[in-house]
Amino acid sequence: MSSVISLPQPSQAAASFNAPVGGIHGSGLFASCPELIGTPFAYAREEEIYGEGEDAEFVYKVVEGAVRTHKVLSDGRRQITGFHLPGDLFGFEQGETHRHTAEALSDAKVLIFKRRQIERAATHRAEVACQLWSMATNNLRHAQDHMLLLGRRSATERVASFLMEVDERLGGTGTFALPMTRRDIADCLGLTIETVSRTITQLEADGALLRSSTSRHVSLRRNRMRRAVED
Amino acid sequence: MSSVISLPQPSQAAASFNAPVGGIHGSGLFASCPELIGTPFAYAREEEIYGEGEDAEFVYKVVEGAVRTHKVLSDGRRQITGFHLPGDLFGFEQGETHRHTAEALSDAKVLIFKRRQIERAATHRAEVACQLWSMATNNLRHAQDHMLLLGRRSATERVASFLMEVDERLGGTGTFALPMTRRDIADCLGLTIETVSRTITQLEADGALLRSSTSRHVSLRRNRMRRAVED
């Protein structure tokens, strides 16, 4: 909620929904563990980083740009499980394979770590293991909040809640550019793109936000926005 | 998915949805850490164990019975975030306060641990920290699966998926007694009790399950059940 994430390129950065404080712990993690040096790698916009079912040999840390992770059903229905920002770690699994797919939201630079190496560091250094635990617990808390949203909130509440969360992550100024498409938003909130679009239009009509030239830029009237979420 | 949980009283036990393998790691956790001795405590059916917003001073381990955790909105809408079975740990938080409420599903016996004590053990023993990390990661994986269910699956798919999961957790025989009410099921799946009821009736009409005398007992025809979930 109050996490501060440095955003080298605010207009391009994405919110990190599944790892709210991941950036913080992520930064500390490797600082305290100099033997863990990641290999730099770059991905183009929309490029797949790993796919569901693949061996979970590596773990990733966002350096620049943004990444999304999602799960899909056989008929194509998609649920985004998280957006990951600079500083965030993603790709950890308990089992042998990835349980979701990761793709670059924008052109992105990451550091790649060998999972075994990190696990080894964790088994030898309680400090590292505690940070990983802390990170996972934070991600879990966020996932539970999102379950409440998906299971019990209306379209208006979901979209308003989403916009406020993106705003917070992008500096909390109330004015920002959404780093993802309507489809990404819809697949994160369990809605359709049409419903997301209509809801944003309605929020604007209610005076809860303003849109400028491009559809990605919004200015939130946060008091009215909060009223739309109510709780 | 293949976790085996010992069920002293199958007809009373509940599925553990948010901590699929928690029981396993939970058992190991304190076995390897004899200085951590929990204080036994008992709760009556429907009794609150802790409430959202309270200080997260303690951590709990189910010994007997079952526990559910949930979040609520101000208007009463509720989302169950997990059912916890014997062996499962619950109540961990990253911050100072509990982010959800825990209640006994049936009469339950638990062991209570001081959170600080466990955290201290974790900072001194990488093994303990790794187990806690592992547990959190497993819970996170389950939460992400549940997000897909809540965001993208139909009522039929949700109920069928839920029933199969309960079956697995209760031994996988295909025949069992649901340990929770329709309301609990509905609040876990993001549906209403009426929709849950209608969906079960429909699954029975489709030959995917049989109900005996009491509404809580079901026998799954797992092949047809799987077809209802399709994926």
Added chain:
DNA sequence: CGAAACCTTGAGAGCTCTCAATGTGAGTGG
């Protein structure tokens, strides 16, 4: 400037919810 992807808007359908009534089982006291 043209093409393609993205976004918005409209109309109607469908799934789930709401409201209401009935049925059922477990527990209690006579």
Added chain:
DNA sequence: CCACTCACATTGAGAGCTCTCAAGGTTTCG
């Protein structure tokens, strides 16, 4: 052991929210 009670579960009818299908507008990019 039975009647009573209350919580729980089922069923029905209609409403409402979101989806689907379709068309048109807008932005981006080559």
